Structures are given as C-alpha cells and as structure tokens.
Amino acid sequence: MKKHHIGIHEVASVGIIFIITKIFLPLPRAMVEIGGTAAWMIILIAALFCPLCWWGIKGVMTNAKPGSSLITATEEIMGPYLGSLINLSYFSFFFMVAFMILREFSEVLATDIIPRTPLSFILLSLLIPASVVAHSGIEVLGRISWITIGLVVSSLAILLFGGVLTHSEPNALVPFWGTGKSQVISSGVVKSSLFSEFLVFGFLIPRMRKQEEWAKAAWWCITISFLILLCTIIAYLFIFPYPTAIRVNFPLLEISRIIIFGRWIQRVESIFLIVWLICTVIKLSIAVYCSTVTLSQMLKLPTHQPLIFPLMICIYSFAILPTSEMSAVNWDQDFLRVYGSIFSICLPLLTWGVGILRKKRRTT
Template identity: 60%
Template structure:
C-alpha cells in the first residue's frame, strides 16, 4: 500500500505548484496588481468614471468650446455626449470576448498578438500619461495664478504630486472608495455654483444666434470633440474588477448620464452668465463664476469653499490617470505589481509638466492634442480591436 509520504513527494508538489501558476487569470500572469477579485462595485466604478470625465470643467474647458462654437458651444457638448456610448460599446465588446478577468491591455494583446498588441497598449499608456502631466500643469497654474500667486510652479507641482502618488499607490480599491465619498460633494458644489451664477446674473439672449459660428462648423467640431468623453477608456481597467459582469452596463450608463449632464449644464450656464464674446476671455470659467455668487448680504466670496472640492477632484483625477499609466505599463512589461512604477512615473510626470513654456501653452496642448485626437485612443483603437476579433472569430467558424 502506498504511503502518504510517497503521494506527497516533492516531484508531485512541484507539478501541482506549476499547474497552479498556469491557472492564474491573465491579469495576474500579465503583471497587474495581485489584488483580490471582486474589488469594487457599481458605485465605486461609476464614481471613478464620473470624476475622471468631469474634472475638466474646472479648467479652461468652457472657454475653448466657446472659441470653437460661439453661442452654440452647448451644442458641441451635446453632440460629444451623444457619441460617448461608442467608447463603452467597444470596450464591452472587447472584454466580453476576451479571457475572463482580462483588462483592456490583456485583451488587446490577446487579439492582436504580442507585437501589434504591445504597440496599441503603448498608445493607451501614452494617452493616460499625457492626461496626467497636462492636467497636473493646468491645475498647478490655476493655483499659482489665482490662489497663491507668489508660489513657484515647481513647488505647486510637487505639492500636488505627493497626495496623487500616495492615493494611486494604494490601488483601485482605495480610489473607488474615495471617489464614491467625494463624487456627491463635487457634483453638488457644481450645481450650487450653476444655480448661484444664474441667480446673480443671466443674459436672456445669450444663445443667439442659434448656430453660433455656423452649422457645419458646429457639427464638425462636435464630432471632433467627442474626445471630451475619452476618459471613459478607464472602464477598460475597471470593469474586470467588478463583482458581476451583468452590472457593467449599469455603471457605464450612469457615468455617461451624469457626466453628460454636468458638462452640458456647465457649458450652457456659462454662456448665460458670461455671454459671448466675454466667454472667450476668461481663463478659468467655473472659478470666475463662483466669484460672482452672492447669497444675501452675509454669504459672499464662496470660491474659497468650492476650491476645496475642486482640489479634491483634481487630486482624484490625477491619481486615476497615474494609476492607469502604472497599471498599463506593468502589464506591458509583465511585472507582478504596478506599485513600483507609481513614484517613478510621478517623477516623470513632474518633468513633462514643466515642458509647456506657459499656462496658455499647456492649455493649447490640451485643446489641440487631447481634445482633438483623444477619440483616436478612446473610440478608434477599441473599435478596431473589437472588429478584428469579430473578423477572426468569423474566419474560425468558416474553417
């Protein structure tokens, strides 16, 4: 009779260990963080998506739309919102047909192969990293120009990078919980600013003429500015971390609805409070609007209160961008954890944030690069990957 010692021999133990390693999910084998499955739920995923998309409203976002569309800037935001589901459909199509547990990075290499897949994944990394250092520079310039004018820009960048790096290093679960706590405060403060701005001053004929700079220009610009929702690419990292795949659509549609409402309402209210052409002359529209609010004799100068929530939103958005940059690069390099890349990428973001020569240069890079070509990364590349999978599956069925 075989003894237990023979059955538990080192050779058998080695084979068992090897089989266990081979049975790991693709995300663990490819180098994503060794975290527990079923980390975050619908509320956390929705909150991360909302904050990552809408934080741009605290930057010179409304002014850039007014420059492009004039009095019809609100229509550009509406067209971009209508096109935003394209990103969601493409990501859903990729992840549903990939190996269970795969992120967008895993699925892209699985479909395209190691060479083309790595090139596309590097493009995704560049997209998230560009968001990180450009938004970092813009918020630092906002604080230096309007809040702390005597503070050097490099000191402000470091002051922002420290909490951003710490939050990103903690991982997606911490980010989700913080975003869920903060999202109501952020959206609520925006609503208060919009209502206060309208009560303080509103021009009845602010949206006249209807087509602003021209119907063809507004429609074309609206299609190009579909990149306003390009941050929804973050769902490629969030959806595999959810408890149930049946809840994917619920998170995505709630994110799109709240984000579209916020972007559209801030744009149209801005035109009523600061009618065109004044709308193209203000540096930070939402901050200037908050300065106008007067709720009676004793409630004035509320911008200092709202600034706190906006800083929270900026830190969370940048932490999400830094996390996605580190997670995508770790999966490309097949590292076991993403945390070792967070602080090196933060230092790299600091260096890149100093590249624009001025605040207006940083704003121009954001408008001319991210908000013009961002849809290539968020719509074109995922759609192309999804179509490649459909074509490959059709060929397999024919053969």
C-alpha cells in the first residue's frame, strides 16, 4: 500500500474515534459528578480549548522540514536533548491511553457482559487484534476508521434517541449552573484534556495528500467529536436525571438495556456491544501505533513494526497494575483527564513558540 495516500475522511475518522470512544466508559457519570445538571457545559467549555491543540500542532509542522511528523519536527526545533524529552512525554501520553482504555473496557466486559471469563484473557483478546492492526500502519487504520465511523455514529444516534424515547425527565437540565458557576467553569478548563487525543493529528497530517486539506480534516474532527460528546451528556441527563446519573457505572450500557422500541424490540445491548468492541479495538490500535511510531522515530528506526510486540507486553503489564475497576477509572479521571492538556496543548504551543523565535533569528 502506497504511503502518503490518506485523505480527509480517513484522517477525520481516526481522530473522531480516538476522541469519542471514552463515552462508552464511565466518562458521562464522571462529568455529572463534577457539574451536576450543567455537565454538558463542561464539554462546551472544554471544546473551546481544542483549537489551541490544532494550532500548536500545525505551527510545529509548518516550522519544520516538509513531511516531518510531530516527533521529528519537535526534535528539529527543540534540539536533540530537549526535543527527546518532549517526545518522551508524547510517548508516555499515548502509552497511558493504550493501557488505560484496555483495562477500563476489559472491566466493562468482565463485570457486566462475560463475568466468568478471566480478566487476563479479555485483555489479550482486545490487545492482540489491536496490535495486528497497528502493525499494518496508519493507512489501514484510516480506512478501517472511515468504514466504521458511519456505523459508530448511527448506532450512537439510535441509542440516545431510543433512550430518550423510553424515558425522559423534562427538567433534567435544571438548575442551569448545576453544582455552581465557578465549579463548572473551572472544571471545563481542566477537562479540556477530554480532547487531548486530538494530538494524534501530529501523526496523521504528514500522511495526507495535500497540505491545504489539513484544516478541513481538523475542523471536521473537532466539530463532530464535540457534538457527539455534548449530545451524549445531554441525553444521559434526560434519561438518568441527577442524582441518579452519578450511580450508574457504565451509562451507555445501561441506556442500551432500558431501550424499548415496542413489544418485540427490547434489550438491544448485544447489537451495540459489537460496535463498542470495534470502536475500542480501533482506539487501542491508534494508541499502540502512535506509541511505537514515537519510539521508532526517537530511536531513528526505519519502521515501527519491530517495536509492536515488546510494547504490547508492556501495555499488558501496565493494564493489570490497577487493583480494581474503580482504581483503573480513578487513574484515568484523576491523572489523564486532568493533566492531559499539558501534552496536547502546552507542549505543542511551547514548541511552536520556540520555532517562531528561531525562524526570526535566522532571518535577522
């Protein structure tokens, strides 16, 4: 398969799936715990910071040699030592995303779907196919994501629409500011890390056909991801009004269980479980791919494939570290969803700023 032949649709699809898959986990409940009936507003405020990530990534790429990825551009601008330190931070971010999504979704399966199956077997059942897809490269990931995105979005639309039709609380968004104005606004700023997976664009846009298509793919990804997250939180509040919403472990799974489309169409979670599995494997594949590519480019290796197997062992080892389901969820919510913006916004903007200063010095 030829390189540099990934288009707008594929790039946007990879970004959307990488960002929105977290809604299948306890994220909606966590947002309601923080913002109450104003949880949707946290998503709105967080999305306002997402363009900063895009501008930072684009600025880094345009201040480096043509065809550079985020990793090679960062090293070119910041130098071998500081650049390697920043790139190691990017690797840590994608590595954390990989083992956290693996453990959290495995806990969903082990707790509510197949409770008699050993957790280790579930972990490997998700990790092995994800590693195979990551081994195939970003072109394969892009095409799989583009084929899958329609199924994911349509299933989510049916799920949320069916849940609201089955049960809806008219005053679900009252009071307007939920747990308080200051709490909601400050949480929205901190939770800008909800869109930190947008950092994947640093690996995607060098593989696009035309540079003028970068912005289109980025804005499509930001807009659709934001709308999906926003609609999910609002629908969740209408279906499970506060404070009931903070007692539901896996919101979308519970919504799928209460849907009734008539006497003969009930308990449709088995249909949506297939979509969730596909979505999770794709996100895990993207995280594994970005982790291995980051390492391979830091080590100046020609390809990322030789690193897949050793990294797969490391991801599995870290995935079994949390002592319980809630411990795994807390690792995600208390660290990745609090400090994720440092990786996705602060570091690209810092690198971009240094690149601008160095360019000015060369011209003067």
